[in-house]
Amino acid sequence: MARSSRKQEILQAALGCFTEYGVEATTIEMIRDRSGASIGSLYHHFGNRERIIAALYLEGIGEYAARLEAGLIETLDAEACVRLFVSSYIDWVVANPDWARFVLHNRGRVEAGEMGDRLREVNQAHGERVGAILRRHRESGAFRRMPSDCFIAVVIGPCHDMARNWLAGRSRTALADVRDLLADIAWASVRA
Amino acid sequence: MARSSRKQEILQAALGCFTEYGVEATTIEMIRDRSGASIGSLYHHFGNRERIIAALYLEGIGEYAARLEAGLIETLDAEACVRLFVSSYIDWVVANPDWARFVLHNRGRVEAGEMGDRLREVNQAHGERVGAILRRHRESGAFRRMPSDCFIAVVIGPCHDMARNWLAGRSRTALADVRDLLADIAWASVRA
DNA sequence: ATAATTCTAGAAAATTATTCTAGTCAAAAC
DNA sequence: GTTTTGACTAGAATAATTTTCTAGAATTAT
Incomplete structure (x- = not known):
């Protein structure tokens, strides 16, 4: 797996969830599920839920x-x-x-x-x-x-x-x- | 206390919190605190967090x-x-x-x-x-x-x-x- | 090869949202 | 004037969700 591709997978999964269910309604668990990453990986890359949103926005x-x-x-x-x-x-x-x-x-x-x-x-x-x-x-x-x-x-x-x-x-x-x-x-x- | 004034107090408190901290960052507890209402009262009037937001919007x-x-x-x-x-x-x-x-x-x-x-x-x-x-x-x-x-x-x-x-x-x-x-x-x- | 670093995992802890039971209070019915 | 009804309030208990933490795998650099 290419370096930091996991990070992009998480962002794409998040965008998918946000589009489908709305930002409010998507949980970390849903993003974890769709991206195939683990909780640990998610928090390693972004630190918290809000920073996933901010990264996608930026x-x-x-x-x-x-x-x-x-x-x-x-x-x-x-x-x-x-x-x-x-x-x-x-x-x-x-x-x-x-x-x-x-x-x-x-x-x-x-x-x-x-x-x-x-x-x-x-x-x-x-x-x-x-x-x-x-x-x-x-x-x-x-x-x-x-x-x-x-x-x-x-x-x-x-x-x-x-x-x-x-x-x-x-x-x-x-x-x-x-x-x-x-x-x-x-x-x-x-x-x- | 005039009828349903509690409901308006809650909405005003919510708007205050949203303005000050952002919608994402305000918790039910913060709204409860600022409005002086109880958890029970809050849920009696609105049912859930999202419906507070929707009521304010509408x-x-x-x-x-x-x-x-x-x-x-x-x-x-x-x-x-x-x-x-x-x-x-x-x-x-x-x-x-x-x-x-x-x-x-x-x-x-x-x-x-x-x-x-x-x-x-x-x-x-x-x-x-x-x-x-x-x-x-x-x-x-x-x-x-x-x-x-x-x-x-x-x-x-x-x-x-x-x-x-x-x-x-x-x-x-x-x-x-x-x-x-x-x-x-x-x-x-x-x-x- | 081995040390250092980055990354992944998932269980445990903390925080937050929601439900539930037990009431109070004011007005309507009797 | 008491009883009954329904709206309202309270806060403890529960459930859901986020975040932290410890351990180990994979990758890169030396």
Whole structure:
């Protein structure tokens, strides 16, 4: 067995349980069962239940953030930049629905817990890198003037809501089908 | 002691604990302590921990939904209607921050749990009443054509994100100060 | 080969949630 | 005015779940 594969097996088992039964309702025993690991192994790798949740969360947003930043670096045009925000988010959700659902519903839990500081660090670092890229466009006058908090919320907020509904099976519209519409609206909302 | 005041005391105590320590970390014992109730009383009123969470959630969205619907009934103009969505949401969050934070972060938990069906019923009924009001405007051509799922997400999504950030103390901008800006953007995003 | 380290195992202990029995209290029925 | 009924409270007992702990297997480094 490859090194630390057990750790990944546990995380995958946990995500499976969380998706199927909800985070609250899954017990350590269920994760142990599905992963084939022992209690000892589980606690060796993660220390406690909460850190399993936090690890899954951090890995999820990490992958998405990396993708977004990689794309942004190559994108010089303000409009393309805004559209990339929308489309890379939608693409990630469509490609990783279980992970996306978990991440969308558990930020508060992780932030309130012992890994909260760690998460805030990671988010802040990511936010600053993205912010630096956006600042160029803002200063060049490509965007309507508004607080930067608002800018992010306006661009990605509709995607979050739409994804949440789609992931919960509440949406009659396929998420992938509204990618371009949401990108249009996002750009129209923030252009100068 | 007025009838069923104990029940409300327990709910308030629970919300206090959830705000202070997070939902995961608060135990029945902590709620018992803060409310002054006994274990027996707690279980008499709610049956289990999850139903305390669900009751708090349902009461929270209920109050907000009632306010919104009351406003919508008196609003005949399409633009005013969209602005009302934004402003009544922001006003509610500013007036009830703890409750708003709890509701924003625990929808998934309640939906996944035993009260999930009940919540979906309530949400669907609310959605249909609101949808009926919006349909008039849509059919009169006041709105840009888009799936109704998208419409809601575009109007209220930025508010959700902004509120989430503000409630978590991540926002430098006061939420009340961007109410009109968000309403402007919402209307610009959905007008024909 | 052997020492060091990481990892796995599962029983034992601790913590937390829930059930259960025994009541109190206030109002309705008689 | 007492009895009865049902809602409510109490806390001990029980059950479920998480966490700790000790021992040993597997892997890596020396």
